[in-house]
Each structure stands twice: as structure tokens, then as C-alpha cells.
Amino acid sequence: MRISNATWVAAILTGASVLVAGWAWFMLPAGAGVPVNYLGLDGLRHHGVSREALWLIPVISGFVATAMTFAPGFGARGQVERAAEVFDITLIAVAGLLLVVQFTLVGRALDPEFNVMRPVAIATGVLLLAIGNYLGKARRNGFIGVKTPWTLADAGVWDKTHRYTGRGMVIAGLALVASGFLLHAAAALGLAIGACSALPMLFGIARSRSLHRALPRA
Template structure:
């Protein structure tokens, strides 16, 4: 899929979000819950307009970046060689924003939506989608595990992202499974943070091994 065609999907996301907002608006309070703490208690509010405008802006910005980043990529770090994978990941992130926003709007209108659970499940799915395609990313400055060591070596980039793909898949499944058991949110955060930090450390170790071999 070409980046320009993703504008249609992004536009559909925005239309769905706006349509749901118009449908639910008469049932919304003046202050819409938009954030929950680690104990699942509400600790953030917005106006109804702010609750829909914020995710719409986020989706629009991601849509623009989907088009812009392949164009401005420097020589040697071109996104065009894996553009279909890049597009799918960017759309997955937009879908994550959409699902979270729809949950917020439905919850505000009185529908029984457990937002901490919805966000955890959506995060797990996003990790799994990213993990499935992580190994297909090629060296670039905008997406993937971008450390000094992965950017310095094609071999380190490939090894790190191949390992990260499995790690993200496992983390995504673990997040979803733990979320369904009503485990503390700190567990979910720990898994997500580990899935992000472990590849960073691994990239350094892999670089030292490749450097020693050369």
C-alpha cells in the first residue's frame, strides 16, 4: 500500500470518530473522563470537544507523517524499501488512538466501558502487530529500534529487530493475558517498558560482538 492511499483510511478513522461523537454528544457530561491512574481511578478530565479533538489531531498528525517521512528520509536510510510495512505500522498506531478515543466517548456517555482494560488490550494488540513486522524494517531514522549501534551496522540492525519482533509479540500476548486477570497496571507497564529497553541493551551487546569479529 502506498502512503498516499492511507489518507483514505485515516480519513475514515476521523469520520468514524466524529460520527460517534455527534451521536453520543447529547448524553455526555460537561467534564469527560479521559485518564485513569494505575489503580483504575479517574484522574483526568476534558470538555467533550477536547475529548474528541485531541485524538482527531493525533490521527491527522500521524497521517501527515505517514506521507512526509518517506519523502524526507536521507540517502542510505530510505523508508521506501519497506514502505508497505511502514504504512501498516503507522495505520496500526492510528487505529490504537481511534479505539482508545471511542472507548473514552462511550464511557462518557454512560456505556459500561472499562477503559483500563480496553487500553491494555489495545496496547497488547499494537505490540503484536509491531512485533509481526519488526523484522522487516530496514535501517532508518524514524521507526524501529534506533540506537547508535543499530544505525552504525546493518548486521546489528537486522539482529536487533529480529529479536525485537519475537519480544514484542510475546510482550503483546502477555499484556493481553495479564489484563484479563485484572492484574496491577504496573505489571503491564513493566512488560511494555521491558520490551522497549531490552532491545536497546541487546543492540549494544550485538554491536560489540560484531565489532570484535571484524
């Protein structure tokens, strides 16, 4: 188990998510809740609202915080310490993003016209900025980071790959924050979130391969 200041911050953010869910549970009018749209076992698509869905994000946030707190106790503590700053900022950023998602769900429950995707896009951009700013400080480990056969085989490739990927995440984060303010269509924002989240990592993986191939051979 690894309890740090980041653990307490994540716990506070998770607690805030619980409070938001509890407030909404009692304040929403009868019959109101989070809009749900799912494919049932009967093969038909169902639409409706659910108050129980208000508790989904607090449960996820609590699970993530608990898992990341206890993971170092299962043989990964030494690995985590080699990337402690990245680990801690990831824990806080994920808990913060989930809290924003919780607020957006409540906003949607209160107003069916509320645009959920805009605040989520901005919060995801902030997450990318935060993690990208620290990613280059992570030393080679098997727990967190861009773990490819090439980065794990050479410390130099690891360091260069993570500095490169971190810069990409910062650029993607800025682009995503701007998209959250400029775009309105949910589909466009969803595409922006997916692209900005995935591309820095994909380019980082490709970069690690090219760096490893450029190493002098014995």
C-alpha cells in the same frame, strides 16, 4: 508525501473517530461529557466533565496520520521504503488504537463506572503484536526502528536486533492482551501497558550493544 493503502485505512479509522465524537456530542445528555482531572494554574486540582475533550482523539489521530504521510517528503522517503511494511502497519495500528481510546472515552462519558483501561490494554497489546510481527523485516534506515549507534553502524546488528525486538514485542503483546482480560484494577493495567510497551525496546537496545561488542575487531 507517501500515500499508500495504509494511509487510506488510517484516514478511514480517523474518520470513524470523528463520527464517534460527533455522535456522542449530540447524544450525551446536558451536562455530560468526558471526565477530566487536571492541575490548574491556581495550583488546585480540578474535576469535571468536558464535551470538548471528545474531539481530542480525532485531532491527535489526524495529526499523526498527516505527519506520517508527509514525513517521507522531507528527505526521508528512501529511508521509509527500507521499512515500508513496518511503517504502514504502525500507521494503521496507531490509528486503530486511537479509535479504541475514542470509544472508551465515550463509554466513560455514558457510564462513570466504565473501565477504560481494559479495552485500551487489549488494543495496545494488539498494536505490539502487529508491529512486532513486521519489525524484523525492516532494513537499516534512519527513520523507523531501533535506532542506536550500534544498529546504525552495522547491517547485521540491525537485522538481529530487530528480529529479537520483534519477538519481544509479540510476547509483550500477548501478555498485555491477556492482562486486559484478566486484570480489573486501573493501576495494574496501567503498569502492564507501560511495562509491556517499554521493555521490548529497552531489551532491544541492550541487545544491539551486546551484538556490536561481539563483532570481530579489525
